[in-house]
Amino acid sequence: MLTVRAPATSANLGSGFDVFGVALVRPGDVVRVERARETTIEITGAGAEFIPTDPADNTAGVVARELDAPARIQIDKGIRPSSGLGSSAASAAATAVALDELYDRGLSDEELVRVAAEGEAAVSGEAHADNVAPAILGGFTIVTDDGITTLEADLSLVVCLPETVVSTRDARGVVPDSVTMDQSVETVGNAATLVAGMARDDPDLVGRGMADPVVTPARAELIDGYEAVESAAREAGATGIAVSGSGPSVLAVCRPGDRREVAAAMVEGFSEAGVDARAYPTEVGSGAEIYR
Ligand code: HSE
Numbered sequence: 001m002l003t004v005r006a007p008a009t010s011a012n013l014g015s016g017f018d019v020f021g022v023a024l025v026r027p028g029d030v031v032r033v034e035r036a037r038e039t040t041i042e043i044t045g046a047g048a049e050f051i052p053t054d055p056a057d058n059t060a061g062v063v064a065r066e067l068d069a070p071a072r073i074q075i076d077k078g079i080r081p082s083s084g085l086g087s088s089a090a091s092a093a094a095t096a097v098a099l100d101e102l103y104d105r106g107l108s109d110e111e112l113v114r115v116a117a118e119g120e121a122a123v124s125g126e127a128h129a130d131n132v133a134p135a136i137l138g139g140f141t142i143v144t145d146d147g148i149t150t151l152e153a154d155l156s157l158v159v160c161l162p163e164t165v166v167s168t169r170d171a172r173g174v175v176p177d178s179v180t181m182d183q184s185v186e187t188v189g190n191a192a193t194l195v196a197g198m199a200r201d202d203p204d205l206v207g208r209g210m211a212d213p214v215v216t217p218a219r220a221e222l223i224d225g226y227e228a229v230e231s232a233a234r235e236a237g238a239t240g241i242a243v244s245g246s247g248p249s250v251l252a253v254c255r256p257g258d259r260r261e262v263a264a265a266m267v268e269g270f271s272e273a274g275v276d277a278r279a280y281p282t283e284v285g286s287g288a289e290i291y292r
Contacts, residue, residue, distance in 0.1 A: 045077030089131030138287030171246035207240025225273025
């Protein structure tokens with residue numbers, strides 16, 4: 001038997017829609033695998049009742065099929081589904097890393113990311129690697145059609161998860177089909193600023209670079225309380241804020257000393273809108289880890 005933990009992740013970071021992702025120190029999913037004649041899946045933990053256990057419909061089951069690596073797979077969810085924190089990506093990433101090791105497949109990092117993205121596509125409908133890449137590799141990741149670039153970053157973050165659900169399908173439905181040249185220039189400038197900030201571990205630059213004139217305003221409409229959370233977080237010291245992945249979680253960047261206050265302010269912002277929420281003060285973390 002082999003156990004792998006893969007972290008929650010936050011994709012997009014505002015200006016890097018479908019490109020940027022970051023691994024969080026917490027929360028995370030834990031996956032245990034052992035060889036079997038055919039794949040079976042058991043799920044416990046946050047939101048387990050909403051996740052299909054038929055291997056054909058489950059991210060981990062699809063990963064096992066892709067790797068031709070049948071296994072008894074036990075998933076303990078630390079990240080509930082439809083949270084915007086890469087829940088299905090974490091299960092897919094942990095399973096890919098675990099089965100690669102269990103069956104000694106010797107996959108490269110990029111191959112592991114591709115296999116895990118196939119698994120995630122089973123539930124989201126489209127294969128995005130912006131959550132599975134940081135879930136496997138850790139740090140800050142930049143995913144393009146030509147490959148994956150990673151940067152280690154020392155950065156304080158808060159993710160705040162409300163007790164509401166936004167499906168990735170709905171969240172993709174509100175993304176505009178096109179952008180103006182002005183929006184494109186602004187987005188490129190912000191994304192470049194964010195990458196420079198990550199390279200320098202500078203929360204002010206990262207926060208400034210998260211501004212996004214295109215996707216964030218459209219998705220914020222789907223999240224009750226987003227505006228109140230944004231202003232409360234900024235008042236408490238957040239340097240930048242964005243919808244985490246497809247939502248409804250909200251991601252804030254701040255200086256290390258402001259983390260607790262920003263977390264409390266975000267919970268209070270949701271509460272003003274009548275929404276219960278839980279905040280995780282966290283930081284940029286490592287990718288999937290194998291425990292024997
Ligand atoms: N980049 C994706 C999105 C992440 O925002 O829709 C969720 O799969």
